[in-house]
Amino acid sequence: MESKKTLVLGVIGSDVHAVGNKILEVSFQEAGFNVVNLGVLVSQKEFVEAALETNADAIMVSSLYGHGEIDVRGLREALIEAGIGDILMYIGGYLVVGSQEWSEVENKFKQLGFDRVYPPSTLPEDVIPTLRADLGI
Amino acid sequence: MSEIILVDIGSTFTKVTAVDLSTAQLISQANAPTTPEDVSIGLQNAFDQLGLPHEVIMGARKLACSSAAGGLRMVAIGLVEDLTAKAAKQAALGAGARVLKTYSFQLTEADLAEIEQLQPDIILLAGGTDGGNTANILHNAQALASLSQGVPIVIAGNRSVGPEVSKCFPERFSTYLAPNVMPQIGKLEVEPAREVIRKVFMEKIIFAKGLNKAERLIEGIFMPTPAAVLRAGRLLSEGTDLTKGWGDLLIVDVGGATTDVHSLGSGSPSKAGVVPRGLPEPYAKRTVEGDLGMRVSVLPLVEAINPAVLARDLNWEQEKVEKRAKELSVRPELLPQNPEEVAFDHALGYRAVHLAVGRHVGRLSELYTPSGLVWMQDGKDLSPVNKVIGTGGVMVNSQHAHSMLKGAEQQPETPLELRPERPRYFLDGKYILAPMGLLAEDYPEVALKILKDSLNDHELARRD
Numbered sequence: 001m002e003s004k005k006t007l008v009l010g011v012i013g014s015d016v017h018a019v020g021n022k023i024l025e026v027s028f029q030e031a032g033f034n035v036v037n038l039g040v041l042v043s044q045k046e047f048v049e050a051a052l053e054t055n056a057d058a059i060m061v062s063s064l065y066g067h068g069e070i071d072v073r074g075l076r077e078a079l080i081e082a083g084i085g086d087i088l089m090y091i092g093g094y095l096v097v098g099s100q101e102w103s104e105v106e107n108k109f110k111q112l113g114f115d116r117v118y119p120p121s122t123l124p125e126d127v128i129p130t131l132r133a134d135l136g137i
Numbered sequence: 138m139s140e141i142i143l144v145d146i147g148s149t150f151t152k153v154t155a156v157d158l159s160t161a162q163l164i165s166q167a168n169a170p171t172t173p174e175d176v177s178i179g180l181q182n183a184f185d186q187l188g189l190p191h192e193v194i195m196g197a198r199k200l201a202c203s204s205a206a207g208g209l210r211m212v213a214i215g216l217v218e219d220l221t222a223k224a225a226k227q228a229a230l231g232a233g234a235r236v237l238k239t240y241s242f243q244l245t246e247a248d249l250a251e252i253e254q255l256q257p258d259i260i261l262l263a264g265g266t267d268g269g270n271t272a273n274i275l276h277n278a279q280a281l282a283s284l285s286q287g288v289p290i291v292i293a294g295n296r297s298v299g300p301e302v303s304k305c306f307p308e309r310f311s312t313y314l315a316p317n318v319m320p321q322i323g324k325l326e327v328e329p330a331r332e333v334i335r336k337v338f339m340e341k342i343i344f345a346k347g348l349n350k351a352e353r354l355i356e357g358i359f360m361p362t363p364a365a366v367l368r369a370g371r372l373l374s375e376g377t378d379l380t381k382g383w384g385d386l387l388i389v390d391v392g393g394a395t396t397d398v399h400s401l402g403s404g405s406p407s408k409a410g411v412v413p414r415g416l417p418e419p420y421a422k423r424t425v426e427g428d429l430g431m432r433v434s435v436l437p438l439v440e441a442i443n444p445a446v447l448a449r450d451l452n453w454e455q456e457k458v459e460k461r462a463k464e465l466s467v468r469p470e471l472l473p474q475n476p477e478e479v480a481f482d483h484a485l486g487y488r489a490v491h492l493a494v495g496r497h498v499g500r501l502s503e504l505y506t507p508s509g510l511v512w513m514q515d516g517k518d519l520s521p522v523n524k525v526i527g528t529g530g531v532m533v534n535s536q537h538a539h540s541m542l543k544g545a546e547q548q549p550e551t552p553l554e555l556r557p558e559r560p561r562y563f564l565d566g567k568y569i570l571a572p573m574g575l576l577a578e579d580y581p582e583v584a585l586k587i588l589k590d591s592l593n594d595h596e597l598a599r600r601d
């Protein structure tokens with residue numbers, strides 16, 4: 001059990017969309033990960049602290065309500081500050097606002113420190129193989 | 138033999154309570170000044186006051202708790218301030234300790250020098266969820282190992298490295314492994330660590346403080362007094378398998394140096410649409426406010442209240458308030474002698490209760506989201522609590538216990554603090570909480586009955 005990879009999961013900011021978060025929790029667990037689900041309304045501080053205490057291998061951020069860009073600003077920097085700056089970090093949900101191009105959005109969030117960025121209606125099975133590869137399992 | 142004697146060796150008084158187990162009634166109570174050089178002398182004096190035949194006293198089982206010799210002084214250490222460090226602090230407080238200081242992240246040279254100065258009786262070392270971070274607790278163990286004095290160390294961090302952490306300490310330290318105070322994020326498990334701390338207190342600290350001299354007269358000193366109070370609260374709240382308890386409650390103890398608040402209750406949101414946030418809090422929660430006390434801590438208390446507010450409460454000039462506070466801080470043994478001095482203590486007591494309960498209870502905050510307002514709750518919602526118990530000399534000896542205790546309840550100016558809304562008030566008029574906490578272990582039915590009887594006899598005038 002101790003050798004399982006640990007993922008910290010949560011919906012960032014003032015965002016209450018709970019359904020996708022629950023689905024991700026179950027899917028990642030079934031795929032053999034140790035999941036620390038922080039639920040909805042999660043602050044940057046909570047992500048950082050949970051990752052630190054659990055020695056997490058990756059952070060999976062969701063944002064649905066359209067304010068993701070503002071909410072995640074500074075998260076990578078906070079992780080660096082806490083001494084876990086090189087942790088793997090993904091984001092998904094509803095990151096597109098209005099009629100933005102996906103490549104533009106993806107680029108923006110990569111600039112903000114995310115290793116992978118996922119468009120709306122991404123399914124867990126689209127993510128899990130990549131996650132395993134990124135974590136070297 | 139159906140008598141049992143419960144003993145509380147306090148810093149100033151040694152209190153003894155004799156109970157008849159067959160009828161579940163108090164037989165008699167007495168006290169005598171504590172004799173710090175050899176506590177057995179004061180204890181014998183108190184026994185002599187009980188008015189019971191010598192053979193009865195000799196033959197009875199005698200169980201004790203103690204807050205003498207500075208009580209149980211602890212330092213708590215975790216990784217993240219709001220997570221394992223907070224959990225460690227809660228575990229230590231619930232074990233009845235005075236938490237001298239809580240440290241998070243990696244201990245520095247300066248922290249170590251400070252710990253050296255503080256001279257804790259026990260250090261509680263946590264950090265990392267199970268299977269989580271290991272580097273921090275190992276670093277801190279190595280750092281603590283350099284302390285010149287060997288301190289008992291209770292290790293309650295990441296289970297994966299428990300034994301390894303223990304090995305960091307040279308022989309002059311004794312180490313004890315306890316289950317993690319926070320095995321997972323969002324899961325608090327403080328009870329097992331509390332129990333380990335209690336055992337260390339009983340087996341080691343009693344000797345280190347010379348309190349074991351009492352043991353020629355009694356079976357043993359089983360826990361620090363605040364832990365006994367918390368146990369009594371727990372029994373009274375939960376009841377036993379056979380008898381229903383009182384449900385959620387709050388216990389407030391205003392002292393000369395600190396104000397303690399104990400709550401028994403889940404504290405989950407009582408109002409619809411409120412989202413709980415942060416670390417869950419223990420069902421049996423204790424907080425100690427080191428800056429809110431009526432004598433030794435009167436200056437910081439007046440500071441926390443704001444002297445102008447106190448002056449307004451009393452209808453005094455502010456200088457007069459400050460003068461009296463100074464006087465009490467220099468001569469903490471002073472008791473109020475005239476109506477003005479009584480009024481001063483009354484106002485102080487009310488405000489100390491108000492502040493201490495305000496810090497203990499959870500609070501609501503508003504969060505504006507794109508879809509409107511969301512209410513978030515940090516800490517325990519104690520608004521449904523309908524019984525508040527006052528204990529300690531300040532309350533018990535005052536004519537104004539009722540109005541002082543009312544500082545606990547919800548008021549228009551503190552709408553976001555989740556305080557009891559319209560509680561009934563009770564006074565621990567016979568100092569029954571600590572002894573019944575001691576009795577709770579082996580005779581819960583007897584202890585529960587005596588608690589209920591005694592508190593019911595001391596219900597403070599109902600509000601309606």
Ligand code: B12
Nearest residue numbers: 015016017018019020062065066091092093094506507508
């Ligand atoms: C249900 C819903 C709500 C409910 C939420 C109830 C609840 N507690 O969960 C309520 C009514 C509260 C709500 C409110 C709002 N909502 Co809404 N809501 C939806 C809706 C209809 C469904 C969301 C859902 O549950 N989907 C199902 C789950 C399974 O999918 P998912 O969340 O997208 O997650 C999957 C993937 O995205 C992915 N994924 C998600 N996160 C991550 C993270 C990583 C790392 C990875 C790899 C993958 C991944 O995996 C999941 C599983 O497959 C969507 C529209 C839609 N059809 O998506 C709008 C939608 C998300 N909401 C929207 C908006 C605007 C709002 C409000 C601001 C509306 C308002 N003005 O009141 C508020 C915001 C409230 C708040 N503070 O958060 C917009 C967002 C637009 C944007 N981002 O630009 C949407 C897209 C509707 C729309 N088309 O306009 N909403």
